[in-house]
Amino acid sequence: MxxxxxxxxxxxxxxxxxxxxxxxxxxxxxxxxxxxxxxxxxxxxxxxxxxxxxxxxxxxxxxxxxxxxxxxxxxxxxxxxxxxxxxxxxxxxxxxxxxxxxxxxxxxxxxxxxxxxxPPAGSDLQPYRKRVLRYLVPTLPSALYFAIQGPLVIWLAATFGATRNIAEVGALSRLGLVVGMFSALSSVVFVPRLARVTDERLWRVRYVQFGGALAAIALALFATAALLPGALLWVLGESYTGLHRELVLVVAGSGLTLLDGYVVSVNLARGWNRWQGLAMAVLVVIQAAFVAFISLDTTGGVLTFNLLSSAAALAIQVAIAVPGFVRPPGLAGNNA
The missing domain is CATH 1.20.58 (Methane Monooxygenase Hydroxylase; Chain G, domain 1)
Incomplete structure (x- = not known):
């Protein structure tokens, strides 16, 4: 490996x-x-x-x-x-x-x-490498997407906007990280918990419960940003106190990304990765259309692009999950 x-x-x-x-x-x-x-x-x-x-x-x-x-x-x-x-x-x-x-x-x-x-000295890892590659290759598009998505927003602000736009996007993105702090729940708590479930009905219930918990967190933070924007923007300083709409956009986008990360993690854990390459190709086309039709010379425009991209990514991953959710493969392990 x-x-x-x-x-x-x-x-x-x-x-x-x-x-x-x-x-x-x-x-x-x-x-x-x-x-x-x-x-x-x-x-x-x-x-x-x-x-x-x-x-x-x-x-x-x-x-x-x-x-x-x-x-x-x-x-x-x-x-x-x-x-x-x-x-x-x-x-x-x-x-x-x-x-x-x-x-x-x-x-x-x-x-x-x-x-x-x-591994013990002299172990033959070649069979394991082949199995790992068969699993990893279809997941590479998703990994690439998540790797470049954050820098992509900053790059768009730098390319189409002014220096102030870069500063505003960067500052607001730091507040969006508050939502991102909960992303570890998917990989550390929820997905391992789901992996232990053998009963299909219980698995579906847990899947919805865990997703609902993340959605509740995202909605709570979104409500805070919408109702108390001044308190959050105060943390950034006086230069950013008027960015109420932009704050809502970045928190909403981060919430959708949080849910998208959960769905992606479950899709990959269940082996529902056959269509990941096509999914990322579709997402690239969608984002290219957003670049063509959204005004990216403002902070709000860049954050709108980020919000719509996150929504599109989540919708695509949900579409991948639906067939497996309806007809899931057998699981191994203990009931949770």
Whole structure:
């Protein structure tokens, strides 16, 4: 599995080494800063390979506390380094990326020291690699979509709008992360719980209950943004106090993304991934239409694009889930 990740890293590194300098030069960055940022990006991704595998191995071995400690320590280090950057006015892109790399490296090293289980020496992993590839290949479009969707909104603001639009979208997106905090419920609580259910009727009930819980969270935060926008915008500062409509848009989009993440996780866990490639192709076409017809030179326009894209993505994933939901395959495990 790790060798597959290393191969993916090498292929991705080659693509980034070509595309990143070109895009950065177009934005007016200097050669030295581009080189430092590129190196920091590659280091961060390299350590992320080890961190992801080690943390997952710990959790599969029921060593959750060790895995959480490794992740929290890495996050705390990133926070400290970011705070130091702000305090010393060293606001350079490559330093920010390097801070992320150092946090990721800390997580990887602590997880490795936590004693994550390893396969016995000399084990033949080839059969497992084939099975993993058969599962992963159809899921790659969804993974790619989630990887680029967040940066896509910022890129649209930078391409079609002014500097103020970028600042507003970035600031409001931080409030949207409040909704995103609950996304871990899907992967850590809900999907593992569903995996233990063997009774199909009970599985459907739990599926709806868990989805309803996430919908209730999203609706509660949406109501807060709609009824008390001033309290939330106060956190961002006086420059953003008038962005009431934009706040509602970003919270609504984050809520739909929260639900979409849950449906995607269940679809992949159940093996309903045959149509993921086509689904992402359809979504790309839909988003291209949004770009053509939505005015993206305003903050509201960019956030409207994000909201409609999230709604379209959720609708597509629900459409994929319906056939399996009606005629689900047999499950193994214990009733929950």
């Amino acid at each position: 790790l060798s597959l990740r290393r191969l993916a890293f090498l292929l991705g590194a080659l693509a980034v080494a070509v595309a990143f300098p070109h895009a950065a030069l177009a934005k007016g960055y200097g050669g030295l800063e581009i080189a430092l940022a590129l190196a920091a990006v590659l280091v961060a991704v390299w350590f992320q390979i080890g961190a992801a595998v080690q943390v997952l191995s710990l959790r599969l071995a029921d060593r959750y506390l060790v895995s959480y400690r490794a992740e929290v320590c890495g996050a705390v280090l990133r926070l400290l380094l970011t705070t130091t950057m702000a305090a010393t006015a060293l606001l350079f892109a490559w330093i920010g990326v390097l801070a992320t790399a150092m946090g990721t490296a800390t997580t990887a090293l602590l997880a490795a020291r936590g004693g994550a289980p390893r």
